Structure formats: C-alpha cells, structure tokens
Amino acid sequence: MKSILAVIGARPNIIKMAxxxxxxxxxxxxxxxxxxxxxYGKALxxxxxxxxxxxxxxxxxKIGSGSHAHQISECMKKFESFCLKEKPGLVIVxxxxxxxxxxxxxxxxxxxPLIHIESGLRSFDxxxxxxxxxxxxxxxxxxxxxxxxxGIKNLKKEGISTKKIHFVGNTMIDSLKETLKKSLALKPWxxxxxxxxxxxxxxLHRPSNVDNIKNFKLIISxxxxxxxxxxxxxxxxxxTQKNLVKIKKSKIIFSPPLDYLHFLGLIAKASxxxxxxxxxxxxxxxxxxxxxxxxxxxxxxxTITCNSNTLVKLNKNKIISQIKKKLNxxxxxxxxxxxxxxxxxxxxxxxxxxxxxxxxxKIR
Ligand code: UD1
Numbered sequence: 195m196k197s198i199l200a201v202i203g204a205r206p207n208i209i210k211m212a213x214x215x216x217x218x219x220x221x222x223x224x225x226x227x228x229x230x231x232x233x234y235g236k237a238l239x240x241x242x243x244x245x246x247x248x249x250x251x252x253x254x255x256k257i258g259s260g261s262h263a264h265q266i267s268e269c270m271k272k273f274e275s276f277c278l279k280e281k282p283g284l285v286i287v288x289x290x291x292x293x294x295x296x297x298x299x300x301x302x303x304x305x306x307p308l309i310h311i312e313s314g315l316r317s318f319d320x321x322x323x324x325x326x327x328x329x330x331x332x333x334x335x336x337x338x339x340x341x342x343x344x345g346i347k348n349l350k351k352e353g354i355s356t357k358k359i360h361f362v363g364n365t366m367i368d369s370l371k372e373t374l375k376k377s378l379a380l381k382p383w384x385x386x387x388x389x390x391x392x393x394x395x396x397x398l399h400r401p402s403n404v405d406n407i408k409n410f411k412l413i414i415s416x417x418x419x420x421x422x423x424x425x426x427x428x429x430x431x432x433x434t435q436k437n438l439v440k441i442k443k444s445k446i447i448f449s450p451p452l453d454y455l456h457f458l459g460l461i462a463k464a465s466x467x468x469x470x471x472x473x474x475x476x477x478x479x480x481x482x483x484x485x486x487x488x489x490x491x492x493x494x495x496x497t498i499t500c501n502s503n504t505l506v507k508l509n510k511n512k513i514i515s516q517i518k519k520k521l522n523x524x525x526x527x528x529x530x531x532x533x534x535x536x537x538x539x540x541x542x543x544x545x546x547x548x549x550x551x552x553x554x555x556k557i558r
Contacts, residue, residue, distance in 0.1 A: 195224050195552070195553065195555065196224070196281060196282055196283030196284075196552070196553055197223075197224045197226050197280060197282045197283065197553075198218060198223045198226070198282060198283060198285075198546075198553055199225075199226050199228050199277070199280070199282045199284070199286065200214065200215050200218075200225060200226070200227050200228065200286050201228050201230065201273075201285065201287045201288075201293060201294070201297045202227060202228065202229045202230070202251065202293075203229075203230040203231075203232040203269070203291045203292065203293020203294060203297075204232045204233040204238070204289075204291040204293065205233050205238045205239070205242060206289055206291075206366070206472075206473045207288050207291065207293070207294070208239070208242045208243060208246065208248070208454075209242065209246065209366055209369045209454060209473070210288040210289055210312060210365045210366050210369070211286070211288050211311070211365070212246040212248050212369055213365050213368040213372065213538070213539035214286065214311065214365055214539045214542055214543070215227060215248060216248075216539070217539040217540060217542070217543040218543055218546065221543050221547055221554055222554040222555035222556070223546075223553055223554055223555075224553070224555075226252040226253070226282070227250075227251040227252050228251065228252065228253055228273070228276065228297070229253070229254040229255070230254075230255045230269045230273070230297070231254050231255050231256035231258055232257055232258075232259075232265055232269070232291060232292060232293045234256070234258060236453075237450060237451040237452075237453065238432070238451060241453035241454070242453060242454045244453075245373070245453050245454040245455045246369060246373070246454065253276060255268070255269060255272035255273070255276075257269050257272065257293075262292055262323055265292040265293070265296070266292050266295060266296045267296075269292065269293050269297065270296045270297075270299060270300050273296065273297045273300045274300045274303075274304070277300060277301070277304050277306060278304070282306055283306070283550065283552065283553045284307050284308075284309065284546070284550055284553055285298075285300075285301040285307070285308050285309070287301075287308070287309070287311070287331060288310070288311040288312050288365070289311075289312050290312070290315070290325075290328040290331070290472075291324070291327065292323070292327065294310075294327055294331055295326075295327040295330055295331055298310070298330070298331040298334045298335065299330075299334065301334070302334040307336045308335045308337075309335060309336065309337045309338075309546070310331050310335040310337070310338050310339065311339045311542065312339070312340075312364075312365075312366075313328075313331075313332050313335065313338035313339055313340050313345055313349060313359070314332065314338065314340045314341075314344070314345025314346060314347075314348045314349045314359070315328060315342075315344070315345055315348070315493035315494060316328070316329070316344075316348045316493050317491045317492065317493040318491065319490070319491050324493075325493070328493070329352075332349060332354065333354070335358070336358060337358055337360065337545070338354065338358050338359050338360070339360050339362045339538075339542055339545075340359060340360065340361045340362065341362075341363065341364040341366075341476075341494075341496075341534075341538075342361075342364075342494065342496040342531060342532075343361065343496070343532070344494075344495050344496065345359075345361070346359055346361055360541070360542075360545055361533065362533065362538045362541040362542050362545070363532075363535060363537065363538030363541065364476060364533070364534045364538055365538045365542070366473055366476055366477065367476065367477070367480045367531075367534040367535075367536065367538070368536050368537070368538050369454075370458060370477055370480055370536075371480075371535075373454070373455060373458055374458060374459075374462060374481075376455060377454075377455045377456070377458040377459035377462065378459050378462060378463070379459075380455060380456060380459050381459065382455075382456040382457075382459040382460045383459075383460060383463055386427050386447050386449070388427060389425075390463040391463060391464075391465055392425065393424065393425040393426065393427060393464055393465060394420070394424050394425070394427070394464060394465060394466045394467070394468060394517070395426075395427055395428075395429075395460055395464045395466075395467045395468070396417060396426055396427070396428040396446070396467075396468045396469070397429060397431065397467070397468075397469045397470070397471055398410075398413065398428075398431070398434055398469065398470050398488070399431035399433050399434055399470065400470040400489065401433070402489075403470050403489075403508070404431075404433060404434040404437055405433070405437070407437055407440055409508050410437050410440075410441075411440075411441065412508060412509075413488060413508070414444060414446070415510055416510045416511075416513035416517075417444075417446055417513075418443075418444055418445070418446070419510075419514050420514060420517050420518075421444070421445050421446055425447070426446045426447065427446075427447045427449065427460065428446050428447065428448050429449045429450065429451050429457065429460075430449065430450065431451060458477070461474070461477065461478065461481065461483060462481050462483070464483055465483075465521055466483070466485070466486065466517065466521050467483060467484070467485045467486070468485075468486045468488065468513075469485060469487055469488070470487060470488050470489050472492075472493065472494060475487055475492060475494050475497045475502075476494060476497060476534075478497070478502050478503065479496070479497045479500055479502040479528070479531055480531070480534055482502065482528040483502065483525075484502060484503075484504075484520040484521070484523040484528075485497065485502050485504070485520075486503075486504055486506055486513075486516050486517060486520050487503055487505050487506070488506055488507075488508065488513065489505055490505065490507060491505065492505060496531050497531075499529075500528060500529040500530070500531055501527055501528050501529060502523075502528045504516060504519075504520060
C-alpha cells in the first residue's frame with residue numbers, strides 16, 4: 195500500500211496538520227510525516243510536536259533558515275529525492291510557507307496527487323511571499339480544503355473547478371478545541387504575574403513590521419504608551435529578536451517564544467491580542483477575544499465580519515486609539531465562524547478516504 199506524506203515546514207503547519215495526521219492514521223492510512231526543517235529547535239518545532247502528541251517526523255530535511263530561494267530550492271531537491279524513493283500515493287501540504295510551495299511543486303512535477311489544507315485565502319497583496327505561495331499551491335493542487343467562504347469565492351474567480359473545492363472548516367481550530375482545557379490548566383499567565391482577563395498579548399513577526407527598524411520602533415512606542423495602563427506580554431519570534439536589541443527602554447514583558455500549550459492558555463485569558471500573524475487572527479475569533487492586526491489587509495476576512503478582528507495601519511496614534519477601542523469589545527458581540535467546530539479533520543478524512551480508497555487498509 196502506498197504512503198500518504200504529510201508535509202510540515204514551519205510552526206503553524208504542525209498545528210494545522212496534527213488533527214489530520216491522527217485522523218488519517220486511525221482511518222488506516224500508511225502516513226509519513228515529512229519535516230522540511232524550515233523551523234527547527236525546541237520552541238518552534240519539537241515542543242509543538244510534543245504538545246500535540248505527534249510522533250517524531252519520519253524524515254527531517256533540515257533546510258533551516260536562509261533566503262527564499264535557498265529554502266525553496268533546498269526543500270525541492272530533498273523532497274524530490276525522498277518522493278522518488280518513497281513513491282507516495284498522495285502529498286498533503288498546509289498553509290502558505292515556503293516549504294508548502296516547494297513540496298507542492300515537486301508533487302505536481304512527479305504527478306503525485308496533491309492536497310492543500312487552508313486553500314483559497316487571499317490578501318491581494320503581491321508583496322507578501324505567502325500570497326504567491328498560496329496562489330501557486332492552490333493552482334497545483336488536486337483537492338482544495340477551504341476554511342472560510344471567501345476561499346471558495348477566490349478560487350472560483352481564479353478558474354479552479356468547483357469539483358476540487360471543499361469547505362471543511364479549520365483544522366487549526368480543531369487543535370485549539372482539543373487542547374484548550376490542558377492549556378488553561380497550566381495557568382501560563384501566573385509565570386508572568388499577570389491577572390486573567392487583564393493583560394494584552396502582542397506577537398509580531400512580519401518582515402514589514404519587524405525587519406524595518408523604523409516601523410518596529412513606532413509599534414513599540416505605541417505599545418509603551420498603552421503599557422502605562424495595561425500589562426503587556428510579548429513572546430518574541432526569532433525574526434523579531436534581531437531588532438529587539440535596538441529597543442532602548444520598555445516595561446513590556448518580553449519572553450522567548452512559548453510552546454503551543456502555554457501560548458494558547460495565555461491568549462485565551464487575555465483582554466486583547468495585538469498581532470500580525472494570520473493564525474492568531476483565527477484563534478482569537480474562535481476564542482472570542484478581540485484582536486488588533488497591524489497590517490493593511492487580511493487574507494482571513496471572516497475574522498472581520500465576525501467582529502473579533504480589526505486592521506490598523508502603521509500609525510502610532512491610530513494603534514493607541516484602536517487598542518483602547520478594542521478593549522471595550524464585548525465577547526457576546528463576536529460571532530462564531532461557520533464550520534469552525536473542531537471537526538474539520540473528520541470532514542477532510544472522509545473526503546480523502548472516498549477519493550483515495552487504495553491508500554487505506556480495509557478495516558472490518
Ligand atoms: C515563516 C513563514 C511565515 C509564517 C511564519 C510562522 C515563509 C515565507 N514565511 O516566517 O509565513 O507566518 O513562518 O512563524 O515561509 N529562525 C530561528 N529558528 C527557527 C526558524 C527561524 O531562529 O526555527 C530565525 C532565523 O533567523 C530566520 C528567521 O527566524 O532567518 C525567519 O525564519 P523564516 O523561516 O525565514 O521565516 P519566518 O519569519 O519564521
């Protein structure tokens with residue numbers, strides 16, 4: 195029986211893929227986890243595997259950090275030689291990171307059926323590498339699993355056949371629903387002397403916000419103003435760490451990246467999240483926690499229409515005034531997103547099983 199390869203590259207891929215991996219294995223698939231090594235180390239990789247009780251990857255290409263061309267080309271070469279040996283019956287990728295695109299290109303060229311989890315999201319901002327990664331991956335895929343209605347609309351507009359598109363919900367929220375109780379039991383806010391429902395969590399890692407030191411200083415300066423009234427905790431992504439040393443004075447609590455369990459517990463009891471992450475916009479919607487996103491656009495419009503998320507431009511006064519406004523948003527005014535019910539992985543497994551029966555053991 196041929197194998198199914200589940201590709202993981204960066205931290206969010208682990209969270210999106212975990213429920214699908216478990217569910218496909220239970221259904222009788224010979225599933226192998228391929229880690230490209232784009233993210234590595236405890237905080238961004240092995241701790242998250244442990245948190246989600248995933249077995250170690252079957253192979254790790256250890257491509258590591260570097261330019262986009264370095265990551266994509268290394269990943270393609272290594273994935274191609276692995277696929278030539280393994281001869282899988284199916285490749286599954288998720289999200290929009292460089293590893294997603296690289297492995298999709300390889301699967302497509304080797305004529306291995308390809309599935310994309312989290313299809314159809316569009317920021318319409320070609321300057322984001324994630325946007326090209328998403329578009330190309332979608333156009334290479336044979337089956338496209340969509341998290342929100344905007345995804346279906348975008349894919350149809352781009353001429354992708356509706357037969358390939360399935361609105362299944364959000365596997366990142368499956369992981370959240372499964373893990374939340376454990377996360378809250380850890381009381382991660384205690385370690386930082388924070389009071390539940392009385393602190394702000396900040397995460398930033400987009401190059402436009404953190405690599406450009408002028409922009410990064412502007413955001414920190416806005417946060418410093420807010421900090422006079424509210425506690426702020428900021429778990430720092432490795433990309434962001436590089437410029438953090440240039441920040442002189444701040445009473446913000448800066449911490450190393452947290453593992454998934456601690457981070458989820460921390461945001462679940464926050465009053466507000468300020469971020470530029472895609473996944474956190476979704477997690478805050480599921481948790482009904484207000485979210486302020488420091489970006490010009492979002493590929494996840496459902497977070498806006500359900501009233502959890504607001505976009506803000508790089509403007510100090512606007513950031514400060516929006517934070518104050520968002521702190522007054524009531525949980526009950528935030529709506530639930532359709533199909534974000536913790537069962538996306540079941541829908542995905544049912545569809546895969548139906549279309550690729552040969553890849554599953556006959557369970558009597
Ligand atoms: C990548 C994704 C981004 C995603 C993010 C999630 C791309 C183009 N970007 O961004 O879409 O939202 O992951 O976190 O694929 N580093 C470490 N340890 C690691 C990984 C990275 O120290 O395990 C440092 C390195 O100095 C590296 C920098 O972080 O140069 C950036 O890492 P990289 O994988 O290039 O992109 P991210 O910013 O993490």
